Amino acid sequence: MKIGFIGLGNMGAPMAHNLVKAGHALTAYDVSAEAMQTLAAAGAKTAPSPKAAAQDADFVITMLPAAAHVKAVLTGEEGIFAATAKKNVTIIDSSTIDPASVKAFAELANQNGNAFVDAPVSGGTGGAAAGTLTFMVGGSKEAYEHVKPVLSAMGKNIVHCGDTSTGQVAKICNNLVLGITMAGVSEAMALGEALGIDPAVLGGIINTSTGRCWSSDTYNPFPGVIEMAPSTRGYTGGFGTDLMLKDLGLATDAAKHARQPVYLGALAQQLYQTMSTKGAGRLDFSAVIKLYRKEGNT
Amino acid sequence: MKIGFIGLGNMGAPMAHNLVKAGHALTAYDVSAEAMQTLAAAGAKTAPSPKAAAQDADFVITMLPAAAHVKAVLTGEEGIFAATAKKNVTIIDSSTIDPASVKAFAELANQNGNAFVDAPVSGGTGGAAAGTLTFMVGGSKEAYEHVKPVLSAMGKNIVHCGDTSTGQVAKICNNLVLGITMAGVSEAMALGEALGIDPAVLGGIINTSTGRCWSSDTYNPFPGVIEMAPSTRGYTGGFGTDLMLKDLGLATDAAKHARQPVYLGALAQQLYQTMSTKGAGRLDFSAVIKLYRKEGNT
Amino acid sequence: MKIGFIGLGNMGAPMAHNLVKAGHALTAYDVSAEAMQTLAAAGAKTAPSPKAAAQDADFVITMLPAAAHVKAVLTGEEGIFAATAKKNVTIIDSSTIDPASVKAFAELANQNGNAFVDAPVSGGTGGAAAGTLTFMVGGSKEAYEHVKPVLSAMGKNIVHCGDTSTGQVAKICNNLVLGITMAGVSEAMALGEALGIDPAVLGGIINTSTGRCWSSDTYNPFPGVIEMAPSTRGYTGGFGTDLMLKDLGLATDAAKHARQPVYLGALAQQLYQTMSTKGAGRLDFSAVIKLYRKEGNT
Amino acid sequence: MKIGFIGLGNMGAPMAHNLVKAGHALTAYDVSAEAMQTLAAAGAKTAPSPKAAAQDADFVITMLPAAAHVKAVLTGEEGIFAATAKKNVTIIDSSTIDPASVKAFAELANQNGNAFVDAPVSGGTGGAAAGTLTFMVGGSKEAYEHVKPVLSAMGKNIVHCGDTSTGQVAKICNNLVLGITMAGVSEAMALGEALGIDPAVLGGIINTSTGRCWSSDTYNPFPGVIEMAPSTRGYTGGFGTDLMLKDLGLATDAAKHARQPVYLGALAQQLYQTMSTKGAGRLDFSAVIKLYRKEGNT
Structure with a gap:
């Protein structure tokens, strides 16, 4: 799969690593050039913006500190939506944020012709490195089935919690x-x-x-x-x-x-x-x- | 063993029953004559006072609602101490009461020439009936070993928690x-x-x-x-x-x-x-x- | 003084009324046409947007339910800033909102060439009607002195609390x-x-x-x-x-x-x-x- | 009036002092001989026990740390009740204790042929020294009227709170x-x-x-x-x-x-x-x- 990945912090970096190891074609973006270089050394491409990372992707995964970052990365001028309009891309947000923001982001994504799934994790940095995270997925049954193979490269338990925002x-x-x-x-x-x-x-x-x-x-x-x-x-x-x-x-x-x-x-x-x-x-x-x-x- | 048993409520009645079934010679007292009759039908003797129930006993077990009842049953004119002075009887209190009262009762018992062990339970009325209670025992290692065979007729786990009052x-x-x-x-x-x-x-x-x-x-x-x-x-x-x-x-x-x-x-x-x-x-x-x-x- | 007034709810309506009674030239805006008509009957002008209400004003007063409304009224296309750029207008926000938002709004106002003062009130609808509100004012000493005569038409105690946001x-x-x-x-x-x-x-x-x-x-x-x-x-x-x-x-x-x-x-x-x-x-x-x-x- | 006074601590000592200054005949008891000597120097008699302090008294006042002390001072072998049986003495407890204990003490006092009034204070050591304490009195209207002149030597506000224990x-x-x-x-x-x-x-x-x-x-x-x-x-x-x-x-x-x-x-x-x-x-x-x-x- 072609995957865009935004956010290479303590959790995001090892998660992205596991996606590369699983054979996915990853294009990553982070505010830290160093974090991107480390991942590039493992076989990923890097991009100068979220928009560039999302270009041509089937899935875009975001792993960010707070809802404000997710919003900026989605809707900014150089953001994900600028690349994915009407392309039926599936955006997976693994950040831990409030359910109300998730609903708002999902609606924006739908208006943009994309799917949006919330998939926060538990298991910590240890689980992220070992690929044994638990993903709590909010979205339709179809969306869950669609993202499950991707998430399986990073986690052991992929749990469907119900509709949008129930993962959070x-x-x-x-x-x-x-x-x-x-x-x-x-x-x-x-x-x-x-x-x-x-x-x-x-x-x-x-x-x-x-x-x-x-x-x-x-x-x-x-x-x-x-x-x-x-x-x-x-x-x-x-x-x-x-x-x-x-x-x-x-x-x-x-x-x-x-x-x-x-x-x-x-x-x-x-x-x-x-x-x-x-x-x-x-x-x-x-x-x-x-x-x-x-x-x-x- | 000769055992005096004071307090035949929802918990005490089935506990006493299990002691009788295990072959112990039980003499019981309760404020309710009906509760005593039910137990007598199962093979126990009954007594007109805590003092009478404690007469000639090796162990006396109390299972009462609160510290005030335990105190009355121990120190009253017709209480346990009136029968057990200098007889080296072991008193086991399975009531749930405050640790400070336990320490005070243990000291009074020692002054009276008796041993005192706190042994509150968990497991509820179901565990009391089935003989599967957990006993949390506070007292010396020796006291614990001494009461264990008796408690084993009523419970599955007999845990030594440390010195007097640590059971509570x-x-x-x-x-x-x-x-x-x-x-x-x-x-x-x-x-x-x-x-x-x-x-x-x-x-x-x-x-x-x-x-x-x-x-x-x-x-x-x-x-x-x-x-x-x-x-x-x-x-x-x-x-x-x-x-x-x-x-x-x-x-x-x-x-x-x-x-x-x-x-x-x-x-x-x-x-x-x-x-x-x-x-x-x-x-x-x-x-x-x-x-x-x-x-x-x- | 020429005053724009945005927000004619339970509090804002009587406050605006008192400004009119005190002889100020008031132009008001509210989402409710009915609220505007009532005020117009008392001698105020009304406007089709916050921008229009702020046009030519020396002071603009906002009295709104939450920070999100204040933000919209300030920065929207038909908002206050669209009318007040570089005009050195003083914006007085009497809404009760969080101090962090106040600081952000004050900075935006300054960038727009305006002053911004937070002035939440106590005294309830009774005090608003009677003109006996207490205003808690956050802003420089000069800003406080500047807004005091305006606020005095609506309140009895005009208290200077310190710098921007300390009113809130x-x-x-x-x-x-x-x-x-x-x-x-x-x-x-x-x-x-x-x-x-x-x-x-x-x-x-x-x-x-x-x-x-x-x-x-x-x-x-x-x-x-x-x-x-x-x-x-x-x-x-x-x-x-x-x-x-x-x-x-x-x-x-x-x-x-x-x-x-x-x-x-x-x-x-x-x-x-x-x-x-x-x-x-x-x-x-x-x-x-x-x-x-x-x-x-x- | 002849008054017995038990408890010459930080509060009791200045209170007793004010009673002496007001001309009452005071007999005091405290566990501290030093506290008694200080008061004796001001004109009070001292006694070797609560019982002795209560002998011949019209009123007995207690000012003690906790309910357990009050109980001991009332019911002990050398306690107040031993001196006041059937003498219609009024006992005023100014300690701060729980209402349930007050009710129990009042009943015991009544059985002993005495009246009992709870009268805890506010005002601190300053108020005790200045004679400006507030007394919160629990007891019948008659009992309140009866104790008021005595309490007035120690306090400024003598408030009737209702029946027994309502002072507490x-x-x-x-x-x-x-x-x-x-x-x-x-x-x-x-x-x-x-x-x-x-x-x-x-x-x-x-x-x-x-x-x-x-x-x-x-x-x-x-x-x-x-x-x-x-x-x-x-x-x-x-x-x-x-x-x-x-x-x-x-x-x-x-x-x-x-x-x-x-x-x-x-x-x-x-x-x-x-x-x-x-x-x-x-x-x-x-x-x-x-x-x-x-x-x-x-």
């Missing part, structure tokens, strides 16, 4: 639960410590009981409970506090527009926000436990 | 996480519904992703996502909202005394409290999702 | 406190009721003690405590729940961008959101007390 | 509002600072607008806004964080027993709790603003 909804709702459970496990572990139970014992009990959750059994915020978790290596690596903040911001924003209350999500957002305010935004989000522990200077 | 700490901290995750999953599922994703699809994604937790994959609060969950049968049966409130009350109280913040736990407590205020205290605690759904009249 | 900051921060205190007074009054104190007595004590606040002594949410408050007339009139939601949304959004935690503000937002979700968005915001009272069906 | 309800509900407004003003002031408005200007606007409250106009947490506030002298003096925590604990506990939600109160409690956990429990409670400010190391 799935991602946002999952990360809402994640942000809450991590803070919840943090306060329970810190409380247990203060009340005198061995954190490893407490972790073991929770993990085999009704408190069981990924934030406890795979990513426990208390140092030493789970050997492979960021908490055990000083909260480095992993999923940064500022990224969790971005996703909780998307969740509470979407809730605001849908007039839905999100009590715990809004409160969890403030906890991560406090971490960020005090300078810990780049630590793994499980460092939120520092707000609770006596020794946890933030 | 484990239970309280686990249920703190549980109360938070259930409310968190509720707000995510309700948000997803409002944003247009199929709840079954959203549940499936969360359950295979980082939001995975018991409150979602086993007990999902959205009707129809998990067939066996109370949400699918009108929030009947299961673990009542008022019971969750009791446990969150123990957690926030213990936190207050330990000077530990419990942000999400305190907020979750208010959500279940609202349910109770509005008359829904006897519904399963997963009914908290009604606070979030447009159609959820509480 | 003042309004947002004040309403953040307001949203929190109203919910706080609601939970205290409902708790007092449940604990058996006469609400009027409790109100009296709070109002002469350290809990004293506008939400209690002027606008108490418990019916009957303050005769003139909306609570005493079924929560009609006053400041709608959905308007409070808008302002708390601006506050939490601004906090998100400034990386500041707003714990109570975010939680209060969820409470008003719950009211709105359940269909009570048009009641006065003090109806939030219904979430707390046993009899308060929402 | 009034105090608890007022301080619930206080704890919430202080945290609310803190987050608004910190947000304003981060968004670039001069805190003194912001304080001035809030104090003349709908956000107006004691926590802002008299006790503003931002240093320098109110010259006489503890914030301006390093958060020393004033009302300690741990005391606010005690009162919020009483409020959330009373709410739990009454099955009333207290969303903002429970959250505010966690904020002050975080301050205490991190070692700031003895600072004035307005130091909670440090949780919000970038420079606020706690």
Whole structure:
């Protein structure tokens, strides 16, 4: 397939790499010339603009920080739409953005004679490198079937979530639960410590009981409970506090527009926000436990 | 073994039953004569007071609603201590109460020449009937080994949590996480519904992703996502909202005394409290999702 | 003075009226022809577009629902900037919008050769009609002195808050406190009721003690405590729940961008959101007390 | 009048002093011999026990840290009841304790042939020394009239709140509002600072607008806004964080027993709790603003 790829950051670069390895004809664009050179060395073409990257493509994939970037890349003078008008190109946006923007972009794409699918990912930079990402796809059944072979070169699970924007909804709702459970496990572990139970014992009990959750059994915020978790290596690596903040911001924003209350999500957002305010935004989000522990200077 | 058993409620009755079935010589006391008769029919002796039930016992097990009841049953004129002085009896309290009271009771028991072990349970009335409860035991290693054979007649997992009161700490901290995750999953599922994703699809994604937790994959609060969950049968049966409130009350109280913040736990407590205020205290605690759904009249 | 006025809603219409009464030459625009006719009957000219209303004006005042409207009215093809280029017109925006948008609009205005001042108001529709509004003005000292005579025709207190956007900051921060205190007074009054104190007595004590606040002594949410408050007339009139939601949304959004935690503000937002979700968005915001009272069906 | 007085702490000592100055015959008891000597030097008698202090008294006043102390002083072997049986003595408890305990104590007093009135105070150590305290009195109209002359020697406002325990309800509900407004003003002031408005200007606007409250106009947490506030002298003096925590604990506990939600109160409690956990429990409670400010190391 001929694929245009816009956005070669921490996630986009390894994703593009895997597409090249799978034999697709890739033309890439990024604001960083260096990022483009690295990918060119792996066999991709590069382009001077999103428009140029999208020229002659069957699919265009965007992997960008926020909705504003996606909008600029789609509708700018040197943007994707300028190249794809009436060509029935399928645009796949793998950025994590708000569902309302997705709907607006999809409508613009349709007016331009293109298809638009939202396909945010989970799995982190590790999954992007290994090609084991999960893609949460929003679009018609046909659109899903159409993009599945392309996404399969970058991921292991390609899940159809429903119509346009439901891929983003799935991602946002999952990360809402994640942000809450991590803070919840943090306060329970810190409380247990203060009340005198061995954190490893407490972790073991929770993990085999009704408190069981990924934030406890795979990513426990208390140092030493789970050997492979960021908490055990000083909260480095992993999923940064500022990224969790971005996703909780998307969740509470979407809730605001849908007039839905999100009590715990809004409160969890403030906890991560406090971490960020005090300078810990780049630590793994499980460092939120520092707000609770006596020794946890933030 | 000769066992005294005080408290034949929804949990205590089937537990006592299983001890009788295992061949122990049981003498039981309860404020309800009817509860005693039912157990007598199964082969237990009954007694007119906690003191009488504890006479000649090697172990005394208490299963009561709150710390005040445990205190009365231990220290009252017709209480356990009146029968067990200097007899080296082991008292096992399986009630769910606050860790500070446990420490006080253990000290009183020691002064009376008895051992005291806290051993709260999880598994509900189903686990009590089936003899598959989990016991979380707080006490010395020796005390744990001593009570294990007795508890094994009533439960499948007998976990040593550490010194006196850590059994309660484990239970309280686990249920703190549980109360938070259930409310968190509720707000995510309700948000997803409002944003247009199929709840079954959203549940499936969360359950295979980082939001995975018991409150979602086993007990999902959205009707129809998990067939066996109370949400699918009108929030009947299961673990009542008022019971969750009791446990969150123990957690926030213990936190207050330990000077530990419990942000999400305190907020979750208010959500279940609202349910109770509005008359829904006897519904399963997963009914908290009604606070979030447009159609959820509480 | 020659004044263009854009936005003749519940607030804008009486404000424009007062400018006419004060003898200013007003040219008004609104999407509603009816609103323009009413004002024309009072002596104003009307215009077919913002551009036409701004033609030849010394000042242009905008009073609109949200930042998106202000942007459209400023930068649209038939917008204000199209008429005011290089004319050194002073644009006064009295809408309540986010500080970041204000800064962006001010920069655009400067590039267009105009001055831009943010001047949101407090005092409600009553104050707008009576000409007793408070204006919170953001801009240079000179800009403040320049707009003061114009604003004085519509308001009683014209407060200089500091540089561009600080008018909005003042309004947002004040309403953040307001949203929190109203919910706080609601939970205290409902708790007092449940604990058996006469609400009027409790109100009296709070109002002469350290809990004293506008939400209690002027606008108490418990019916009957303050005769003139909306609570005493079924929560009609006053400041709608959905308007409070808008302002708390601006506050939490601004906090998100400034990386500041707003714990109570975010939680209060969820409470008003719950009211709105359940269909009570048009009641006065003090109806939030219904979430707390046993009899308060929402 | 002959008055027994139990509890000569920071509040009790100056209160007892004022009773002596007013000409009452005072017999005092405290666990601290030093506190008794100081009072004796001012003209009071001292006693070796609460019982001895209550002997021959018309009124007995208690001013103690918590309900457990009041209970011990009333019902202990050397307690008040041992001296006052069937003597129609009026016991006035000015401690701040939970309403449920008050009701229990009042019933015990009645059974002992005594009257019992709850009369917690506001006004702090300054008001205690100056004799300008506010007393919130719970009891019958007759009981209120009976104690008023005695309380008038120590306070300026003697308010009848209703039946037994409503004095405590009034105090608890007022301080619930206080704890919430202080945290609310803190987050608004910190947000304003981060968004670039001069805190003194912001304080001035809030104090003349709908956000107006004691926590802002008299006790503003931002240093320098109110010259006489503890914030301006390093958060020393004033009302300690741990005391606010005690009162919020009483409020959330009373709410739990009454099955009333207290969303903002429970959250505010966690904020002050975080301050205490991190070692700031003895600072004035307005130091909670440090949780919000970038420079606020706690």
